[in-house]
Amino acid sequence: MRGRRTMNLNHRERRPQNRGGRVEAPRAPDLQARYERTLTLARGSEMIGDKVEAERFYQQADHYRRLLNNQAA
Template sequence: MTMRQSGSATYANRLASSGARTDAAPAARGVPPQANYERYLALARAKALAGDRIEAERYYQHAEHYLRLITGSAA
């Protein structure tokens, strides 16, 4: 890249250098909440089956956020 990197590449570089987790891509804009809910629920189930309770709980919390958006009970 040139001296001036694109915004997303710069953001990805900052995430990588900060040690932030990048194993699950952030939810894309414009994707319906139902799709994000199902995506995070699947990730949570996969982590639970793999025995990683902490990561499973993290994904379940993300799924719950989207479920609240779907049902209109966002707190």
Template sequence: MNLNHRKLPEADRRNQTDGRPGSDLRARYDRAVALARGYEAIGDKVDAERFYQQADHFRRLLNGRAA
């Protein structure tokens, strides 16, 4: 189990991807959609729906920041 993320202070963990505000949310959204599509492809409807719901949550957060 990789616990390296716990070594960083909370403020440093927020935007690790490229430093732009919201970029971490965008990466999390993209990952959730990719996982949902993967589970959908193998026929696991329950996990696919779970990841689509997570992606929807991240999309709403991104839209809230844009306003």
């Protein structure tokens, strides 16, 4: 079996995991900017007729809006 090599997968680094199980949301100014950007992208996609991409951006913008509302409460 000369020439046969085995693949070594141990060289990959493991990414550190969040031990608390919670993901921190970005700060409010970042969220506001992301919300506005995704809303603009959704409207732009809608204008060129890409309904699927527009819906994806609207859903993403809605997610950011909910995060903003949770931070305000």
